[in-house]
Amino acid sequence: MKLSLILATAALVGTSAFAMQVQAQDAPVNLTWQMWGDQTDQALWQSLADLVTEQYPNIKVTPQISGWTDYWTRLPVLASSGEIGDIVAMQSMRMPSFYSILEPLDAHFATDSFDVKVFEPSIVSGLSHDGAVYGLPYDVGPWLVFYNRDMFKAAGLAEPAMDWTFDDFKAAADKLTAGGNFGYATQAFDYIAGPVALGAEYFNDANQFDLTNAGYAAAVGKYVDLTAVDKASPVFASGASAVQASGRFASGNAAMYIDGPWSMISAAKGANFEMGIAPLPRGDGPSRFITAGSGFGIAAAGQHKEEAYKALQVLTGPKAAEILASAGRALPGRLAEQHFWYDVAAKDVKGTRETLEYSFEHATPFRLNETWNEFENLMTQYMPLALNGDNTTEGVLADIQSQLP
Amino acid sequence: MAVVERIAATRAVTRKRKSRPERGEGRTAFFFLLPSLIGVTLFLVVPIIASVVLSFTNWKLLGQPQFVGFANYIRLFTADPQFWPVVRNTLFFTFEYLVLNIIISLGLAVWISSLKMGQRWFRVIFFLPTFTPGIAVAIVWMLIFAPGGFFDFVMGALSIHLPNLLTDQKLAMQAVIIVSLWAGVGYNTVLFNAALDMVPANYLEAARIDGASAWDRFWKIRLPLISPTLFFGTVMTAITSLQVFDQIYVMTRGGPGSATATLGYSIFQKGFQNFQMGYASSIAWVMFAMIMALTAFQFWLQRKWVHYDN
Numbered sequence: 001m002k003l004s005l006i007l008a009t010a011a012l013v014g015t016s017a018f019a020m021q022v023q024a025q026d027a028p029v030n031l032t033w034q035m036w037g038d039q040t041d042q043a044l045w046q047s048l049a050d051l052v053t054e055q056y057p058n059i060k061v062t063p064q065i066s067g068w069t070d071y072w073t074r075l076p077v078l079a080s081s082g083e084i085g086d087i088v089a090m091q092s093m094r095m096p097s098f099y100s101i102l103e104p105l106d107a108h109f110a111t112d113s114f115d116v117k118v119f120e121p122s123i124v125s126g127l128s129h130d131g132a133v134y135g136l137p138y139d140v141g142p143w144l145v146f147y148n149r150d151m152f153k154a155a156g157l158a159e160p161a162m163d164w165t166f167d168d169f170k171a172a173a174d175k176l177t178a179g180g181n182f183g184y185a186t187q188a189f190d191y192i193a194g195p196v197a198l199g200a201e202y203f204n205d206a207n208q209f210d211l212t213n214a215g216y217a218a219a220v221g222k223y224v225d226l227t228a229v230d231k232a233s234p235v236f237a238s239g240a241s242a243v244q245a246s247g248r249f250a251s252g253n254a255a256m257y258i259d260g261p262w263s264m265i266s267a268a269k270g271a272n273f274e275m276g277i278a279p280l281p282r283g284d285g286p287s288r289f290i291t292a293g294s295g296f297g298i299a300a301a302g303q304h305k306e307e308a309y310k311a312l313q314v315l316t317g318p319k320a321a322e323i324l325a326s327a328g329r330a331l332p333g334r335l336a337e338q339h340f341w342y343d344v345a346a347k348d349v350k351g352t353r354e355t356l357e358y359s360f361e362h363a364t365p366f367r368l369n370e371t372w373n374e375f376e377n378l379m380t381q382y383m384p385l386a387l388n389g390d391n392t393t394e395g396v397l398a399d400i401q402s403q404l405p
Numbered sequence: 406m407a408v409v410e411r412i413a414a415t416r417a418v419t420r421k422r423k424s425r426p427e428r429g430e431g432r433t434a435f436f437f438l439l440p441s442l443i444g445v446t447l448f449l450v451v452p453i454i455a456s457v458v459l460s461f462t463n464w465k466l467l468g469q470p471q472f473v474g475f476a477n478y479i480r481l482f483t484a485d486p487q488f489w490p491v492v493r494n495t496l497f498f499t500f501e502y503l504v505l506n507i508i509i510s511l512g513l514a515v516w517i518s519s520l521k522m523g524q525r526w527f528r529v530i531f532f533l534p535t536f537t538p539g540i541a542v543a544i545v546w547m548l549i550f551a552p553g554g555f556f557d558f559v560m561g562a563l564s565i566h567l568p569n570l571l572t573d574q575k576l577a578m579q580a581v582i583i584v585s586l587w588a589g590v591g592y593n594t595v596l597f598n599a600a601l602d603m604v605p606a607n608y609l610e611a612a613r614i615d616g617a618s619a620w621d622r623f624w625k626i627r628l629p630l631i632s633p634t635l636f637f638g639t640v641m642t643a644i645t646s647l648q649v650f651d652q653i654y655v656m657t658r659g660g661p662g663s664a665t666a667t668l669g670y671s672i673f674q675k676g677f678q679n680f681q682m683g684y685a686s687s688i689a690w691v692m693f694a695m696i697m698a699l700t701a702f703q704f705w706l707q708r709k710w711v712h713y714d715n
Contacts, residue, residue, distance in 0.1 A: 073677050076466035097680070100467055234552045237571040238660025244551065253553070374679045377658070384572045384661035391662070399662070402486050 029307045032085035033063045033296075033315075034078070036071040044327055051323075052314045059307050061087070061315075075101075079301070086302040087311060090135045091294045092126030096370045099129040102297035106132055108309045119333045122363040123293040136316040137333030138324060140293035141261035142359035143193035145169070145281070149274040149350060151176055151255040159350075160278035162287075162358045166198060166222055169256075169281035173232040176255040183232040185245035185254035186223070186387070188380040193258060195219035196290050196364065198283035202375075203367045209375060209404045211397040219283070221393040224386045235387040238380055246270075260292065261341075261356065265328030268349050276350040279359050289359045290366040293333055331356065371405055378403055460686035470683065477687035487663060487671070488688075494578065495667040495695075499646040502582050502589075506642050509586065510593035511635070515623070517594070518601040528598060531591040539588060543655035546584040547571070550656070574664045577657050581665055584652050589645075593638045600634035601627060632711045640703050647696050668692040 031052075035045055042065055049061040064085055066074055072094065078084045079101040090098060109116070116124045116133060123140035127133060145160065152159055155175050160168065173183030192202065200219035204210040211217070227233040233254070236244055246263065248254040250270040258280065259267065268275050280289060296315055298308045314320060321337035324330040328345030332338050338356075346352040378400045385391040391399070460477055464470030481488050517527045534542065549555045552569045560567050570580040604627050612622050628635075650669035653659060659666035659674065666674075668688060676685030 076680055080466050098467075235569065235572045237547075237552055237569070237657070239547055239571060239655060239657040248553070371679075377674065377678055381658055381660035381666075382662050385574065388568070388572050388661070390574050396662075 028058050028060065029304050031059060031061045031087060031304060031308055031311055033061050033087040033089075033311075034071075034075065034085040035063050035065050035089045036068045037065045038067065041065070041329070044324070044329055047323060048315055048320045051317075051319055052311045055314050056307070056310055059311055061311050079299075082301060084299045084301060086299055086304055086308040087315070088297050088299050089294060090127065090297050092123060092137075092292045092366065093368060093372055093376075095127060095129055095134060096368045096372060099134050101300055102134040103300045103302070103305060104132040104134060105136070105298070105309070105312075108298075108305075109133070111309075112313075114313070118335065120291075120293075120335055120338075120360060122291040122360065122365070123295070123333045126291065126293060126366055127295045127297070135295040135297035136312055137293050137295035138316055138321065139262060139295075139330030140291055140333045141331050142289040142291045142356070142363065143189070143197075143258055143260055143280055144264075144355060144359065145256055145278045146249060146259055146264070146267055147256045147276050147278060148249070148252065148271070149276045151181070151252070151273070152276075155255075159276060160281075162279055162354065164278065164281050166281045166283060170222075170226060170230070170232075173226055173256065174230055177230070177232045181252070182234055182248065182254040183256060184226060185236075185248040185257040186227055186233040187236050187245045187257070188376070188383055190223055190258045191220050191379055191383055192376070193280060193290055194223045197280035197288060198222065199285045199288065200283075201367075203369070207367060207369050209369075209371070209401060211401040211404075212394065217394050217397055220386075220397065224383075224393045227387040228389050235384055238382075238384055261331040261346075261352075264349065264352070265345050268346075274350065275348075277352055277355050279355055279362075287358075287362045288364040289362055291360070291363050292366060295333065375400070375404060456686045456689060459683050460690055462683040464682040466680045466682055473683065477684050480684070481687055481691065487666065490663045491666050491668055491671050492691075492695075494663070494665060495647060495649075495669075495692075498578060498582065498585075498649055498667060499643060499699075502585055502646045502649075503639065503643050505582070505586055506590055506593060506646075507635070507639060510590045510638070511597050513590065513594045514597035514601055515627075517598050524598075528595055531594045533591065534588045535591040535595075537588070539651035540655060542588045543584060543652045546580075546587070546652075547656045550580050571657060572661055574661055577661060577664045581649075581652050581656060584656065585646070585649065588652075589642070593642065596634060596638050597631060600631035604630045629712045633713055636703070636707050636711045640700060643699055643703065644696055647692065647699065668695070 033045075033049060037045060042063075045063045045065060049063050052059055052061045071089075075084070075088070075098065079098075084101065088102060090102065108114075116136075119137055120140045123137040124133065126140075127135035127137055147160065149159065152172070155178075157172055157175060160172070176183035195202070195216055198219040200216040201213070202209060202211055202216050204213070227235060234248070245254065245257040246259065246267055249257045250267065252271075252273060264277065279287060282288070296312055298305055298312060302308055316333070318334060318337055321330075321332035321334040322340050325332045325337055325340035326344045328341070331341045342353045342356075382396050382400050386393045386396040459470070461472060461474060462470035463473045463476070513531060517524055517531075520527065550570045552572055557569055568576065570576045608626055608630070609622055612626055617625070648669050649667050650673065653665050653667060653670045654673065657665040659670050668691070672685045672688050672692070675681045675688060
């Protein structure tokens with residue numbers, strides 16, 4: 001009697017322990033995913049979240065989508081109040097400000113011997129901080145020149161070569177400026193990506209802003225003169241976002257503007273002319289381009305990091321990359337899936353594959369620090385003064401430098 | 406002596422009898438007020454105290470705040486190259502906007518009250534922008550004023566050579582003021598119009614019989630009689646204009662350069678773009694002090710020109 005009781009108890013304990021184990025393995029886990037986007041993107045992100053559940057039936061990912069600008073205001077508030085989601089979308093340029101809320105991924109890579117070599121190397125370094133990887137990318141891209149092929153043809157201009165120089169760019173912009181149309185429509189970021197392509201540096205060796213160095217000031221000055229002296233571009237207003245330049249380009253009022261592959265599909269859709277893309281013009285030295293992109297990381301304060309890592313692998317996996325690339329939403333950070341973007345989404349735009357491959361070959365690390373955001377805002381706010389001749393390029397750069405810590 | 410004691414005892418009893426229901430009523434009142442009290446405490450008192458505390462820290466939203474004493478205020482008044490231009494811009498905006506707003510809204514109110522018909526329609530028309538969301542108004546105006554936009558087109562068609570309003574250092578603030586006036590004049594117009602309608606007709610009648618001109622009737626009867634409303638409108642408009650933010654956020658982002666950077670925008674920029682919450686809080690307290698000082702000044706000034714008809 002006694003023995004059978006002991007046996008029965010042991011069996012009971014054994015089964016319940018087994019049951020608990022089974023339950024622990026398959027316990028449903030709900031993950032929230034902090035993401036930006038607009039109404040039209042919602043279905044796309046949801047389809048990626050569904051991929052996770054398809055592969056891991058116990059993991060359910062719920063996207064929490066907010067607008068781009070609001071996203072960056074909400075994120076630190078959510079993080080400091082402990083309300084942040086398990087998976088967090090991050091842009092490479094904001095990594096220096098936000099890496100502390102994310103989990104370093106290298107330890108996770110060790111568990112499934114994952115190799116980040118499947119991604120374009122410049123964006124992996126963009127989503128890293130101090131040598132540790134904090135996010136896996138879903139898209140990547142260099143800044144490029146978008147141009148109106150019809151306007152080039154009408155002006156009798158040859159289309160840009162891969163290694164065209166600033167003088168070529170300037171000559172084209174000047175020639176295309178006629179009859180109320182502009183050769184080029186400038187915006188704030190041109191004064192960051194443009195000078196780097198010309199070989200200039202905005203940082204000193206200690207990774208601190210050094211905007212008044214002669215090389216950077218001269219390179220910015222070259223771009224400024226296109227607007228201030230040659231009148232080949234309208235002045236941009238500090239309040240309006242990038243819409244101005246892309247709007248002028250789409251309406252045929254400007255023949256060229258600088259943007260990235262993330263806007264290429266919408267630019268091509270909005271244009272009723274043939275569109276081409278070319279690398280940024282180089283200076284006297286060889287071409288070099290900065291790239292940016294976005295990816296997803298795991299919140300350092302999250303409760304389900306292992307599950308979040310599994311979900312992260314799916315969200316940045318081959319299938320997800322194929323979906324995003326074919327829809328034209330992103331040029332994948334994954335090298336093997338980039339052809340979906342070239343062959344499906346970007347098939348009507350001339351020179352995408354050559355230009356992007358050339359740009360990636362000549363990619364240079366995008367140098368950032370924790371005050372990058374301030375710098376970009378100040379550029380938007382102050383550059384118009386140099387463009388409309390109220391101040392010199394050197395004066396504006398000195399003004400911005402004085403306000404940076 | 407006994408009488409005195411008796412009286413005292415009676416008084417004590419009365420007091421007791423009286424105070425019991427009073428105390429009960431007080432408790433009831435307290436519970437009735439509790440919902441608002443909790444609301445005010447949670448959403449007003451606590452944040453105000455928190456912002457005072459924050460202004461003495463270097464909190465960056467992420468991570469733990471550290472106490473830094475008066476460092477934020479010292480940086481604000483001595484080291485920040487942007488602070489004094491921002492204060493100047495704020496005062497400039499407030500002064501110009503306040504004066505124009507009061508003149509235009511008073512002019513419109515007088516004009517509407519002089520109309521024989523359609524008064525109600527005009528009141529509604531001028532009041533419309535007041536209940537249109539500020540951000541939406543600013544976006545539409547930004548598109549009108551944008552380089553190569555509708556305003557530039559009209560000016561070009563009229564052969565008026567004007568630099569673009571939003572990219573010119575001197576004109577950008579004027580663009581912000583135009584938009585603020587468009588959006589803000591209606592409220593004061595309706596307010597002043599209502600006050601003008603309250604002026605007793607027999608005063609004006611008597612003045613007319615005595616031979617006072619329309620000009621005299623306005624300056625010597627109507628204006629003094631609506632002065633309490635005019636004072637209220639001026640104080641409220643001054644307070645809201647010191648806090649100006651929406652239009653600037655949408656139209657200029659403080660630019661070009663620092664031409665339209667105001668205290669309200671500066672708080673947003675420092676706090677939510679650069680994540681310097683402690684520093685932003687100290688700017689907020691400077692703004693609070695300015696609003697207090699200006700309002701106190703206006704209250705002091707009102708003794709000289711506001712007439713209360715009692």
